[in-house]
Amino acid sequence: MTSSSEPLELFVDKTVFGGDGLAHYQGKVYFIEGALTGETVLARVVAEKKNFSRAEIIRILEPSKHRINPPCRYVAHCGGCQYQHVEYSQELRMKEAQLLEILKTVPGLDVEKISPIAFSEKEYGYRNSVTLHPIYSKKKKSAILGFIGKDNVTKIPIKSCLLLDDRFTEIFDKELLFKDKPEKITFKLSENGEIVPDIDEIFYRVRMGEESFLAGSQGFFQNNLAVASLLADKVSRWVASCKPDTFFDLYSGVGVFSILCAKTAARIVCIEESEASVQALKMNREEKKIQSMEIIQGRVEKLFPQAYESNKSGTSMVLLDPPRQGLSAELAFNLAKKQGIHSLVYISCDPVTLARDLKIILSLGQWQVSEIAPFDMFPRTKHLEVAVILSVIAPSQN
Helix, strand or coil: CCCCCCCEEEEEEEECCCCEEEEEECCEEEEEECCCCCCEEEEEEEEECCCCEEEEEEEEEECCCCECCCCCCCHHHHCCCCCCCECHHHHHHHHHHHHHHHHCCCCCCCHHHECCCECCCCCCCCECEEEEEEEECCCCCEEEEEEECCCCCCEEECCCCCCECHHHHHHHCCCEECCCCCCCEEEEECCCCCEEECCCCCEEEEEECCEEEEEECCCCCCCCHHHHHHHHHHHHHHHHHHCCCEEEEECCCCCHHHHHHCCCCCEEEEEECCHHHHHHHHHHHHHHCCCCEEEEECCHHHHHHHHHHHHCCCCEEEEECCCCCCCCHHHHHHHHHCCCEEEEEEEECCHHHHHHHHHHHHHCCCEEEEEEEEECCCCCCCCCEEEEEEEECCHHHC
16 A cells, blocks of 8 residues: 655665665665665655555665766666666675575575676676567557656657667667557667567577577577676586586577587587577577587476486586576476486576575585576666576585
């Protein structure tokens, strides 16, 4: 329910994952949008929940020394960037602290295994894809483009987005015509600078490091290629140290990790549900002549158990790169108790679901975390990419 209470003077204990400031007042918990650690703010309660309240800043009484003026003119309405008002170096420190706090909730996990965050050389201009919502003219099929605002309903027309590669500028310069009236459109940038919309399935090229990949416009590809390359380098080192005979690439997409990190494996098994990604994966396999790769289309949760039993050989390594919702409990338990897997690599874009899944995997006492590597794939936003490598505990260690 909403509240119309008198403004409160609140001291912000910390900025929590998601970007809100956390404060306590008279035994109550308050989450304050945009408030930074150590600030004192005058805030108005906008929603009362059972165990906490949400508030908005009326005035900053004592600002953080790390607070800056956001450079984007849409930041107050768009809601896509939670950290434009803080120095980037402090954003990185906050994300490290947030990750530590989240992972401390996982029993048996040694948080000393968390490496320093790998940062992005670019705070802005790093995205090579964007999803936009057309705002149509009355009785016409022409539209300008925008984002969904903070209320998750209103469409905010924009003329630019600071997170995007500069080559996207042309899509904001004029009204666009659409045969139908799609609710949203994802635009992607090819390695030669072509802007590729996902209205129809189009295969285009994306370059990461020395490799050029085919990807589908209706499939997934990482949006910060520079940081994604750092992530691939880390995974490559993990694979090299494990020397797997069989490499299982689950939620494989177009095969980035298999191709960049696991070429030396005698056998590669990719499982991917997206038809667009599977088509691109098959083309990448053929182009790069990877005869050791088997491709299975379908849901990982359904297909992995049988695929593992049919293909396990020698030392097995499993890489997981699931969508934001993470693993199903059934799959997490299946991996935790599976015999013959020597190493697990889990790449997560949501530390909360990562912690949830690690609780299950570690609960049986057969696995230990060897390293946790955070990557700032999404500067100026609340999001964080985290890679974890787990190794099986030998019987003598139990």
